[in-house]
Amino acid sequence: xxxxxxxxxxxxxxxxxxxxxxxxxxxxxxxxxxxxxxxxxxxxxxxxxxxxxxxxxxxxxxxxxxxxxxxxxxxxxxxxxxxxxxxxxxxxxxxxxxxxxxxxxxxxxxxxxxxxxxxxxxxx
Numbered sequence: 001x002x003x004x005x006x007x008x009x010x011x012x013x014x015x016x017x018x019x020x021x022x023x024x025x026x027x028x029x030x031x032x033x034x035x036x037x038x039x040x041x042x043x044x045x046x047x048x049x050x051x052x053x054x055x056x057x058x059x060x061x062x063x064x065x066x067x068x069x070x071x072x073x074x075x076x077x078x079x080x081x082x083x084x085x086x087x088x089x090x091x092x093x094x095x096x097x098x099x100x101x102x103x104x105x106x107x108x109x110x111x112x113x114x115x116x117x118x119x120x121x122x123x124x
Contacts, residue, residue, distance in 0.1 A: 002026045002113040006096050009118030016122070017084045022096030022115060024077040033104040034072060034079040035111055038120070040092040045108060048094070049081060053102035061106075064090075086122045093117040 003025040012018055022034065035050035049070040050059045058070055064083075072079040079096060097111035 002028055002098065004096050004098060004113055004115035006094065006115045006118040009094060009120045011121045011123065012086055014086060014088055014122055014124050016086050017082070018086065018120060020081040020083065020094055020096075020118060020120075022079045022081075024098065027077055029077075029098065029100070031102045033099040033102060034070075035097045035099065035104065035106075036070060036079075036081045036094060037097060037108060038090075038092040038094045039117075040089075043092075045095065047106045047108060050104035050106060051079060052104045057104055059104055059106050083120070086120075088122045088124045091120060091122050094120050 005023045005025050008020040031053045033052050036048040037045050038048050039045040047061050051070045055072050067085045069082040095117045096115045098113045100112045
């Protein structure tokens with residue numbers, strides 16, 4: 001059974017940093033891409049970043065490019081999202097997702113499993 005567990009969210013001042021983690025705790029998958037999405041109150045869930053199985057391909061939304069970095073450690077079944085220079089508009093629930101193929105995509109419909117989410121709040 002696929003289990004995605006996010007952690008690392010919290011409250012931070014604008015300009016600060018947070019590092020999110022997502023563990024595939026079920027350890028049932030072999031080769032999969034991972035993505036991070038977020039949802040602000042009253043808004044639809046949106047793409048943030050994605051990474052291929054090898055880590056050789058990454059994608060970022062324009063709003064986070066240059067501030068956020070996605071990475072993964074396949075030996076630990078874990079993906080990370082390093083978030084720097086946070087802004088109040090980065091506030092939301094952050095979800096990690098798994099795509100059951102090795103190539104990453106930005107389309108939310110391309111992901112098969114989702115975590116429960118972790119809250120990120122950036123104060124001004």
